[in-house]
């Protein structure tokens with residue numbers, strides 16, 4: 001089985017249906033294989049399941065706004081309309097409404113509010129459940145010095 | 146300028162509930178929120194209103210808070226979307242059932258009747274969406290859930306209506322005690338004077354305590370949650386498991402909210418969080434094992450919020466031993482949403498030196514300074 005987590009110096013995200021490539025420290029991934037992104041990490045599909053790639057730098061298209069935001073590249077609200085924050089309950093309804101430019105703009109605005117943790121694409125429960133096995137030990141509580 | 150009667154540090158649900166109760170009693174109240182109200186744990190909560198499985202010292206508070214949840218419409222002008230759906234803790238094995246039996250025996254010994262044990266057939270009849278293998282469960286029929294951000298905003302509005310001032314974007318960065326008043330230094334260089342202070346700074350409660358020279362071991366977590374796409378209705382209650390962390394509910398629109406314990410990584414400096422895929426995956430496995438209906442569903446959203454947590458997982462409620470006009474109301478972890486309508490009133494009473502209506506010694510800010518400390522809870526406490 002492949003490792004569930006790998007680190008690269010650089011990840012290049014392409015909008016085309018690009019064949020994934022790994023060359024030493026660099027990984028090329030197709031936008032449509034990304035489930036989720038955060039500063040320094042993307043979760044992508046591979047034939048045997050979800051893999052988390054961590055990286056020092058990400059190159060990605062200017063047009064992939066939600067991904068840019070998730071990665072932390074949209075730093076202020078200039079690229080997203082300002083919106084009233086909606087509940088986790090309301091956000092779910094927004095996520096299943098049809099994908100129009102208005103809906104995507106609203107999602108972008110909510111992303112500014114709630115942080116870059118909204119999935120870019122829905123992940124089947126079965127696929128997520130197949131990441132690892134058993135019950136990992138609870139993460140210890142964090143504490144300041 | 147005339148000093149305030151009370152300054153509340155933190156515009157989460159705890160702080161806003163305190164402001165509401167204080168202003169209602171006629172106090173001149175100011176809430177200082179560093180960011181925006183509801184921006185942290187209170188706006189990100191799963192909204193579980195749960196008395197089930199509480200640590201023993203919390204039980205009397207949780208039960209009285211639940212009574213307030215049923216009256217919120219009258220009290221603050223908004224029912225906050227509270228649904229008394231019931232909460233259920235499912236037993237997956239005979240060992241789990243024994244844990245639940247012991248729990249019920251412990252509660253009965255203390256005179257509490259609100260958690261009721263059900264055997265396998267009875268729980269399967271009550272929760273038909275649960276996997277047929279469940280061995281039984283514990284039910285708190287009056288529990289339920291509400292909408293977290295709406296609740297936080299509603300308490301904020303009610304506090305303002307009662308006369309409180311709320312300032313967003315103002316952080317408290319220092320404190321001095323001068324002539325029986327607190328002088329709080331603010332991030333913009335200005336200061337405010339007040340007779341009493343309530344520290345309701347959530348996960349930042351320890352930092353804020355240090356501004357006053359107090360110290361307690363308050364840590365923090367990035368509690369993670371997931372939401373599925375909308376599914377046909379299959380469960381009405383909020384469900385948890387006995388020996389695995391889980392909080393599971395289906396909203397009126399059909400989305401299923403899954404959480405109850407998995408943690409990501411929080412950064413207190415930036416207020417940002419990172420998800421932990423391995424622990425989310427474990428949570429997805431628990432939910433899938435107990436609820437077959439979600440096996441073919443997809444998760445549309447995951448998020449995490451920064452919550453405080455004390456080593457014994459119960460909050461800090463009480464006066465500072467250094468200054469009676471300094472009150473702590475922080476350290477609430479995955480179950481602080483439910484308590485807030487009542488704990489805000491308790492903090493308001495403490496700040497105004499009114500008589501205490503509830504036993505709060507177990508929540509003392511000094512409890513970890515004392516040499517031996519016994520465990521306070523009988524069950525793992527999931528969020529929700």
Ligand SMILES: Cc1cc2nc3c(=O)[nH]c(=O)nc-3n(C[C@H](O)[C@H](O)[C@H](O)COP(=O)(O)OP(=O)(O)OC[C@H]3O[C@@H](n4cnc5c(N)ncnc54)[C@H](O)[C@@H]3O)c2cc1C
Nearest residue numbers: 155157159179185187191193317347450480481482483529
């Ligand atoms: C994902 C998640 C799910 C949860 N689910 C449930 C649930 O189902 N049921 C339940 O009962 N509980 C739940 N909880 C727990 C609940 O949300 C918290 O216990 C509760 O909201 C804590 O409220 P608070 O007001 O203490 O903290 P917060 O809402 O975090 O408010 C504290 C505020 O203080 C402000 N602040 C900090 N420092 C300063 C300063 N120096 N000056 C001014 N302001 C400052 C912060 O900006 C913050 O807004 C959940 C928590 C999370 C994260």
